[in-house]
Each structure stands twice: as structure tokens, then as C-alpha cells.
Amino acid sequence: MRRHVTLYGLTFSLPLLIWQVLFFVFPLVFLVALSFWTVKNFAMRPDFDTINWVTMFSRKVFWQAYGTTFVLATAAAALTSILAFPCAYAIAFKLSDNARRWAVFLMVIPFFTSYLVRVYSWQIFLSDAGIINVLLGWIGLGPFHMLNTVGATIIGYLTLCFPLAVLLQLFSLVFIDRTLIEAAHNMRCGRLRTVFAVVIPSARVGLVIAALFCFILSFGDFVSPIYLGGGDPTTLSILITDTTKSGQQWPRAAVIALTMVGTLLAVAFLAVKFAYKGRTK
Amino acid sequence: MQRDTLVSFEGVVKRFGAYVAVQKLDFQIHKGEFLAIMGSSGCGKTTTLRMLAGLEAPSEGVIRLSGKPINDLPTWSRDTPMVWQSLALFPFLNVRENVEFALKMRGVGKAERQRRAEQWLDRMQIGEFAERNIAQLSGGQRQRVALARSLVVEPEILLLDEPLSALDAALKVRMQSVLKNLQRETGITFVYVTHSQSEAFSMADRVVIMSRGVIEQIGTPQEIYRTPRTRFVADFLGSSNIFTGKVTSVGGAGIALQTDSGPMQLSASNAASAPVVGSTATVTVLDTKMRLSVTPPADGVNVVPVRVIGEEFVGATATLYLETAKGQEIRVQKGHEELTGLPLGIGQALFTSWSPEDGHLVAGG
């Protein structure tokens, strides 16, 4: 009711604002400044020089890593979305209310349990003498070299994104008006066709947002490409760590990081625009 | 029925940005009365109540409680407890703790708190549920808890914001009599906001009808029902037929108008102020005062030829929907025995008429 600022109101709103400005906004701003610093004799100096941008953008390694990362993240987003959808769909439409609550309960757990340890554990399955190769050996196949391949990296991305994608998709699917589906059936739209003609368009926003999160997570991830992909091909996140290690080139790492942020912002903007296309009337 | 003034609104205006929720409110609430504020949603009735409770600050004007201006008094420093539409009972407290809440906030000691809560729990007949959770109570029981919670501080005034809207019809009627009796016994001033005519008219001593932030009429239920002062009120109550036309003569014998449905006459005493000849005027006639016949009545006054377009039976009475040649709808309410013998098939031609004493001129054409 009272319009003016009160001590009471500030007590609750200010702490987070101060914290995030000091320790979230400032570091990111500092990263921008850092990208214009120069490095001489393994020491960073405050400066305003575009040399880091010019150097990084003229390097083939950088653009290769950029292309690799973009393609891998896109593939991971597409694959995760496609693989997660039947699961989210089934949880939304084929389970009882109680079973659905359990499914959500279980899906939330991995989202908050150490991703690094989970990725690490995949090595038990994928290594040359690992579980999968032993199993294949029993039926006379293999062994296949699976660890340190792009396929293994993708499995890592799936580990990272799958639970979140299912939850986000599920969240949009459960809010679909069931009578829409019944109306479609009533107008002779078959089961599978209804999924494509009614369910997916109705849940579009959630599906696009889920894919966007998969892209963001995979694009920035460094755990899977290193521990499952063996660091080859080089992704931008690997390039960042390599750059910081080699001769204090933090300003160049900042350039890479900022390019990633820019890419993510652009992708997020386009995705959200696509998700809400034709909706805001 | 002149009583002391407890609350007065003096030129009170409330704006939300560019939107004016309440414009120039001037009225008094008497000590010990049951006042209902009625209107459709968005009319400003709830805003008026919330200003009185201190939940909204007036943009202009003064609100006085017992003569003292209370504009700048925060909610928690006023003794204007409210019963909310949602009841707003604290779900994490049991019944007793809910009732004790206001006393606790006022620093009343534990023993005293318990004693006073006990008293109101018993009075509201919910003593046996004292230790229950809110979720374990029925709708009617919750209503009683909400009343006890607000009344435990023994305020001079109780504000009620559509408190019965969540109840089913039978329980609603029962709670109406509980509220009315409570108000009579305690003598506490009740200000009751509602959109329901039946609630307002059955409980209130006086009713305020609001529309678009303006008071349309204040009066006892009978006054308002019999003589709606404005066209809006007549429309809103929905119990009158409305005829609009040009005033053709004004004299001691009566007022004559020419309307779409023909010439009409009403007694001169039925207009608050004498209209000017040639001006547009509106006449209301209660649907229970309309007469029906197959042939035109002999006196020939205020007779309108109509056709039957529908009928509706509600208990002992029937409402007939009729249409004039010009397409105006006219409603007539009658007991079943009054209708026996009349042909009432759809399309049947009939004549309605009303006596000049039953027509009332309203303000604002």
C-alpha cells in the first residue's frame, strides 16, 4: 500500500542485489575489461588494447573450436530433445498422478547430484575393458574403442541435459488441455498424428526452452569433452583452460569466454523469439 | 433512527495510476448499524472497505473514525478488523492460535489471551474445535473462526468483505442470520461489502449502492427497493421495469410522459423534484406492481400492449417475459393463482398496465 521505500522493504531486497552486483555483475564486467589487457613477460597489465580480440579471431584453432562446440552443442540439444520427449510424453500422459509425482521426484535427484562424478562413472561402462565391452565380448563382438570419442562426449552431454530436458518438457506437457487431444481424436486425427499436430505445437514454448537449456549446458560444459571425449576435438571450454595455462594468457581466455556469452545470448534470444512466435497477440 | 457517526468519508478519492477507483466519496457510517456496500465488481466497494481498514491510502480526502482522521494510521495501528473473502485464516496455526493472534500482537498476556479466546470460541460455538487445524474444518466452521478471530479484540467496527461467497446456498442463509444476530447482540458496527442483493437486503440496516466509484444511492433496503433513485440502481436491482420518454406536462394531478411504449402518467409525489416539461425522464415500476389482462383495462392509463416471449417459475411466483411492439422487454412477477385463467402461450397478445401511484421518476434520465 505504501509507495515509498521502507527500511523493512530494503532489508529484504537489498542483500541479494548487493551480492549479485558485487560478485556476479562486477566479475563479468571485469572479464570485459580483462579482454583488453595485455600480457608481457607472463604478467598481465591493465591496458586498452584490442590485440587479444584480433589475435584470437584470426586464429584457425579458435574458429575450429568454435565450430566444433557449436555443432556438438546443437547435436546434443537436438538429440536430448528427441530422446527426452517420449519419456516426458509418457510420464505426462501414461502414468497415474501418483506415479507421475514419483517420476518427477526421481528425475529431480540427478539434476542436483554431482555431474562430474556421474560423468566419471561412465568411464566404468565405456572404457576398453569396461562393462559394455565385456558384455559385447560375451556375444562375440568388439571390443570397441568408445572412451575418448565424440560419441562418449555426447553421452556426457546427455547425462548433463537429459533430466532437465525431461522435467522442462514434462512441465509444458502436463498443462496441455486434455480436451484438445480428445477433440483431435474426435475429428479423426490418429494417435501419432495428434502428437505432431496437437501436442507438440501446444507445448512448443516448453520444448524450445528445454532444447535451449540443453544447448546452453552443452555449449559451456568442459567436463564431458575432457573426461569422456579425451580433449579431442578441442571445444571452446577446453580452449579456455589451455589458454589460461599457457603463459598467463587470461585476457585471451576472456575473449573466448565473452564470445561464448555473446553466442549464448544470441541463441537464447532467437530461441525465445521462436518459442513465442505468433503467441503474443 | 438518528445515531452517532462512527466513520465519515469526506471527499475521499482513490486513484491507481490513471484509473480512478473511487471518486469523491461523502458518507457516514452510524455507530451500531449494519451497513452493506453493494455493487458489481470494479465498482469501488472493496477499495472503500480497504481504505477504511488502512490497506489502501486515499489519494484525496479524509476518513475519520470517531471524529479523528485516520488517513496516516497504518493498518496495524487501527482497530478495524476485517473478515476476508478468502477468510485468510493462518493455515499453520490451529483454531485457538488463530483466534488469539490479534491479542498476541497487542501484547496481551497468555492467561488473558486464553480466557478471551475461550470466550469467543464458545460464543461462536467452535470451542470443541479449538485444537484443530484449519484444514480440518468445514466451510461454516471456518467462517466462525474468522469472525471470532476478528471480534476477539472487541472492536467498535467490523469490516466484512464478501465473507459468505464461498458457501453453498443453504449455509449462506444460515450464516446470514448468525451475522445479523451477532451484530444485534454485540452492537458492533458492521460494514459488509457484497455483490449480492439478497445478502445486503436481508441483513443490512442501510445499503450503499456503488457504481464506477460513485455512490448511486444510500438508504434502507425498503427505500431502495421501492424507489430506486437512479436508473443504474433500478437496472442493478433488476426488479423494476424502466420506461424512458419526454415529459409532456407537469401539474398537481401528475406528471405525463410520452414514451416509446405510449403515453404514461404518474403521481406528482413520486418524483424527488418536479421535472421540466420537454426534458427526458425515466420511470421505474416494480415488476410485482404490473397488472396483466387479455383485454385493455377500462381506465386506459399506462396500458402497454405486449406479446409473451417466455416464462420462468421460481417457487411460488412466476416471472413473465413480455415484449412491446417496439421490442422493449417487460417483466411481470405474479403469484401462480393470479395467473390462472390467463392464456400464456409464447406469442400470446396481452395488455400490461400499472397505476400512477406505482411509477417513480428517477434521476439521471
Next chain:
Amino acid sequence: MNGDDEDINRNRAVDWGLKAYIIASFAFVFAPIAASFVFSFNADRFPSIPLGGFSLEWYKAVAADPLVWEGLRNTLMVGIVAGVISTALGFGAAYTDYRYKFFGKQVYLALALLPPTIPVIILGLAMLAYLSRINLSGNALSVIISHVVVCAPFAMAIIRLRLSQMDPALEPAAWNLGASEWKTMRHVIVPFTKPAILGALFITMAVSFDEFAVAWFVSGLNETLPVKVLGFLQGQVSPRINAIGTFVFVTSMTLVILAQVLLSGRTATARPAADEQE
């Protein structure tokens, strides 16, 4: 509409296929967790099948390592402190969003919610560079600071959700009954949001714990920012890591399960009574 075999519009084969798919999905999601658990008790040096004998050898080895204990102490300390601060800040932000409208609220909410969507590697780089610049890097304080940045949004979201379940009349009702804003906070808002506050505390501790696990995995030291993480683990498949991993899983799963139980629990065990005759 659930599991009705009589429904003529359903195809049983399709339904069973989809249900099997759900199970396969969970198998995929939980496989690494289960494997870590199973092989932490496996006597063999190299984890594979068939399993060797049951053994607690790796747990003993881990328990004998003083670095692990130091890491654990640090983890708990950082987790608790970061959890408490994140929950407090998140509560404030959630209440601000619930209660107030103000100019620039969109920006405020963006600051309150965005950090977890920034890739850890970028956030880590920025933080490490910034914190070392202001001489805050390399100690537990810097770890807590960065964890709070990432954890507070989770707390905010959880508590905001709870506040949106609150009858909007509850707070004004308390004012109306004579409680000042501060008293209302203490006697109404906090009690109402208590399950969410505890849930947020557990979730933020789990998030902090997982982030910390990253650092702990590497060095058992305070280092947690991902940039310092790199270079470790490659090519090593040590059952000791499985033992630590299992511990990490069990701890965070416990926290997350506790949080979920709190958040899904009804305020009272009782169901609303039917509108009985009075």
C-alpha cells in the same frame, strides 16, 4: 484418464512401450550413480564385470587419507555457510518479488535468477580473475562467495514458489489484526514458508556440495573454481574415486530427497473435512 485399459482410444502395446521407455530413461540416468556405488565395494583394482569380491578396502583407503578429511570438513563448512547465506538472500529476493512492484524489477529478477545459466567455466574464469584482483581468491571465503552467487537463485525460486501458494490476503490480514510488518514477517510469512526455507537450505547445500566436490575431487583443498580443476582425472579409473563418488552421491541425494519431501508435504496431514451439517 490413468491406466484405464477399457479406453478404446488407447493402444496397449504403445502404452507398454512408452512405459518401458520411461524405465530405460531412468536406467540411463541412474546407471552412473549405481555403477559408482557397486564398484566402490568391488575388490578388483579395475572396475569391470564380472565383479570381484565384496570389499571395504577403498573406503578404508579413503578414510585413512587426511586430505579427504580436510576436504570433508571444508565441504561441510562451505556447504553450510553458503547454504545459509544463499537461503537468506534468496528468501529476501523471493519476498521482494512477491510483495513489491518497482521500477527495474525485471533487472532485479534477472540478477536474482540468471547466474546458474552462465556456464560454470565462464563464471569460474570471471570470478577467479575478479576475486584475485580484489585479493579474495584462494581461500574458503572466495569459494563461499562464488557458491552463493550460483545457489541463491535456486533458493529464490523455491521460496518464491511457496509464496505464490500463499493466500494473498494472509499478510494484510495479519496487519489488519494488529501485527506490524516485522511481526507479520515473523509470525506469518516465515512460518508459512518454513518448509520451502528448509527445502531451499538443503538444495543449496547440495548444489554447493556438488560444486565443491569438483574441487575436492581434484585436490582436497579449497580450490573449487573449475579452472583449477582441469588436468586431473584423465585416464584414471580408481576405485577410490568410486568410494568418494558414492559418498558424494549419497550425501547430495539425501539432501535433495529431504528437500523434496519438505516441499511436497502438505502443511497439515489432515484433509479438509467435508462441509458437514452444523
